[in-house]
Amino acid sequence: MFDTLSERLGGVFDRLRGRGALTEEDVTEALREVRVALIEADVALPVARSFVAKVKERAVGREVLKSITPGQQVVKIVHDVLVETLGGSEGDHELNLNRPAPVPVLMVGLQGSGKTTSTAKIALRLQKTEKKKVLMASLDTRRPAAMEQLKVLGEQAGVKTLPIVAGQSALQIANRAMEAARLQGFDVVMLDTAGRLSIDEQLMAEVSDIHRATDPAETLLVLDALTGQDAVQTAERFKERMPVTGVVLTRLDGDGRGGAALSMREVTGAPIKFAGVGEKIDALDAFDPERMAGRILGMGDIVGLVEKA
Amino acid sequence: SRTSTKLTTGVTDIFTKKKLDEDTLEELEDLLLSADLGTGPTEEVVGRLRRERVGQDVTDEEVKAILAEVVADTLRPLEKPLAVNPSHAPHVILVVGVNGAGKTTTIGKLASKMKAEGHSVLLAAGDTFRAAAIEQLAVWGERANVPVLTKPNGADAAGLAYEAIEKARTEGHDVVLIDTAGRLQNRSELMDELGKIVRVIKKLAPEAPHDTLLVLDATVGQNAISQASAFTEIAGVTGLVMTKLDGTARGGILVALGDKFELPIHYIGVGEGIDDLRPFDAGEFARALTADV
Numbered sequence A: 001m002f003d004t005l006s007e008r009l010g011g012v013f014d015r016l017r018g019r020g021a022l023t024e025e026d027v028t029e030a031l032r033e034v035r036v037a038l039i040e041a042d043v044a045l046p047v048a049r050s051f052v053a054k055v056k057e058r059a060v061g062r063e064v065l066k067s068i069t070p071g072q073q074v075v076k077i078v079h080d081v082l083v084e085t086l087g088g089s090e091g092d093h094e095l096n097l098n099r100p101a102p103v104p105v106l107m108v109g110l111q112g113s114g115k116t117t118s119t120a121k122i123a124l125r126l127q128k129t130e131k132k133k134v135l136m137a138s139l140d141t142r143r144p145a146a147m148e149q150l151k152v153l154g155e156q157a158g159v160k161t162l163p164i165v166a167g168q169s170a171l172q173i174a175n176r177a178m179e180a181a182r183l184q185g186f187d188v189v190m191l192d193t194a195g196r197l198s199i200d201e202q203l204m205a206e207v208s209d210i211h212r213a214t215d216p217a218e219t220l221l222v223l224d225a226l227t228g229q230d231a232v233q234t235a236e237r238f239k240e241r242m243p244v245t246g247v248v249l250t251r252l253d254g255d256g257r258g259g260a261a262l263s264m265r266e267v268t269g270a271p272i273k274f275a276g277v278g279e280k281i282d283a284l285d286a287f288d289p290e291r292m293a294g295r296i297l298g299m300g301d302i303v304g305l306v307e308k309a
Numbered sequence B: 001s002r003t004s005t006k007l008t009t010g011v012t013d014i015f016t017k018k019k020l021d022e023d024t025l026e027e028l029e030d031l032l033l034s035a036d037l038g039t040g041p042t043e044e045v046v047g048r049l050r051r052e053r054v055g056q057d058v059t060d061e062e063v064k065a066i067l068a069e070v071v072a073d074t075l076r077p078l079e080k081p082l083a084v085n086p087s088h089a090p091h092v093i094l095v096v097g098v099n100g101a102g103k104t105t106t107i108g109k110l111a112s113k114m115k116a117e118g119h120s121v122l123l124a125a126g127d128t129f130r131a132a133a134i135e136q137l138a139v140w141g142e143r144a145n146v147p148v149l150t151k152p153n154g155a156d157a158a159g160l161a162y163e164a165i166e167k168a169r170t171e172g173h174d175v176v177l178i179d180t181a182g183r184l185q186n187r188s189e190l191m192d193e194l195g196k197i198v199r200v201i202k203k204l205a206p207e208a209p210h211d212t213l214l215v216l217d218a219t220v221g222q223n224a225i226s227q228a229s230a231f232t233e234i235a236g237v238t239g240l241v242m243t244k245l246d247g248t249a250r251g252g253i254l255v256a257l258g259d260k261f262e263l264p265i266h267y268i269g270v271g272e273g274i275d276d277l278r279p280f281d282a283g284e285f286a287r288a289l290t291a292d293v
């Protein structure tokens, strides 16, 4: 049901026959299609607008490469700007755990976004590939069987979880986790929190208290890649309450176009660190801006073509 | 920050600036598409303004009113709270959807509601895959004070559904609510498994499931269209529930879905509590949606 950007641009391509430099007119017409394509890929409107403005600035006056059409030239610029925007700088996509142990990592996000699963995935990864000794703690005192869920995942992953003590507040559990990690020589403490709506004042205050008390090295906002326009609200409101240092994008094994990735990246300014690609505990990839760009644009094809040009 | 202000004052921004011309209409079109209304309803609103009002002054209030009308008209025929028919003995309701949408929670809420309406309810913990999914439904069973049929982790979900219907027959429950594991609609092996659950249910009760509910998260974007079409194809979805409408998401995609699939929208979820389930009201939904555009 999604037109790929190249199909969308088909009509515009046909009219863009000239060679030489791209004129403002050429570009404006093509960019209207780009904007609609981005919205259809779930990029939030304000983000799509500012993105398109960036592309326009880059494109006007640019010489068209000999081997491609002016339309393809526009697409190449769109793609390049997208990769740059999603990508950020070298090393951005790694966790930054350069701190005296135990290093806290805080996981936050909306209900059902994939926090608990991602907590276990990241813990497993740190333990396996970086040989860190990891403790996981569920601060979710609300959702039925949430603590049990993390415990089971810990057993599956072979990662230790903080023993469950009924009746403690999320903040008390966080403090107990840090204390236990100090005493038992853990390197990293993964703190899984309850899902919360960004407009839930009480819960947002709770998580910012936890943030203040634990001073995490990384605060990872977990976002479902199937999210639509609402990604902007989520990003802004979480960012208002705590410094988000990274984003985990889940359900990239789905067939969503994933435009929320761009919205998140633009609004939080934080790099996307991981991609969840399944329900299993090892289904976690490093984030790949190139692949993500192709996916949002729905056009691996034309990019390959332009790359060769 | 600037971006969100821009988003929330969209229509007002456009229509206090200038007379209705093609540029304004184009901006409005972007705005409506970005509210996930889909091309059909978007075209209808834009088309109406183009036919009736080009060259005139149009206020943002008028535009919002037209928008609300189109949204309400599209969705009003789809208002339809779920009705349990005890003569099915039992009325079988299968609950499906992608991961984390709110299936298990919605079942807990529905169980409580149906119980309060005087029905005898049985829950079936058909998510035998996800960590602690069974325990989660068991807690909801306690809260709603209804029995839950469970099997160990990894057990065959189709077999469990079959047993639940048998159990409801022998014990005389009016309604069976069957939970399923979350699955993404493009994962064919998981969708096949869902197809099998439906087939096995039909062996025992050819008319069942009497309702197959697709649970959608209000934050979802365009992917909801592909979810509705895939789950309908495999599991014969008969109605929708949209959860998490208590947040900032406005669920504009329901309009696109309503336009395209005409599936009844039974309920909306407005919180994590047991009573946070409301019948879908098209007028109220349209007002909430357009207030934000």
Ligand SMILES: Nc1nc2c(ncn2[C@@H]2O[C@H](COP(=O)(O)OP(=O)(O)OP(=O)(O)O)[C@@H](O)[C@H]2O)c(=O)[nH]1
Residues within 6 Å of the ligand: A109, A110, A111, A112, A113, A114, A115, A116, A117, A118, A140, A143, A146, A193, A194, A195, A196, A222, A249, A250, A251, A252, A253, A254, A275, A276, A277, A278, A279, A283, B099, B100, B130, B182, B184
């Ligand atoms: N397909 C797929 N499913 C995922 C992925 N990540 C998480 N899930 C599933 O999404 C559902 C919700 O995941 P959770 O980890 O429980 O989400 P959460 O954010 O902790 O949820 P709450 O604690 O209720 O707010 C579960 O069914 C997970 O198996 C992913 O990358 N791909």
Ligand SMILES: Nc1nc2c(ncn2[C@@H]2O[C@H](COP(=O)(O)OP(=O)(O)OP(=O)(O)O)[C@@H](O)[C@H]2O)c(=O)[nH]1
Residues within 6 Å of the ligand: A111, A112, A143, A195, A197, B097, B098, B099, B100, B101, B102, B103, B104, B105, B106, B127, B130, B133, B180, B181, B182, B183, B215, B243, B244, B245, B246, B247, B268, B269, B270, B271, B272, B276
């Ligand atoms: N705010 C809010 N949260 C909700 C609503 N419905 C469900 N949730 C929350 O969303 C999260 C996921 O809900 P579940 O019922 O576990 O979702 P599910 O579809 O069963 O998830 P999986 O079985 O993992 O696929 C939980 O934290 C719920 O409390 C709602 O209407 N509003």
Ligand SMILES: [Mg+2]
Residues within 6 Å of the ligand: A115, A116, A117, A140, A146, A192, A193, A194, A195
């Ligand atoms: Mg969780």
Ligand SMILES: [Mg+2]
Residues within 6 Å of the ligand: B103, B104, B105, B127, B133, B179, B180, B181, B182
């Ligand atoms: Mg569930």
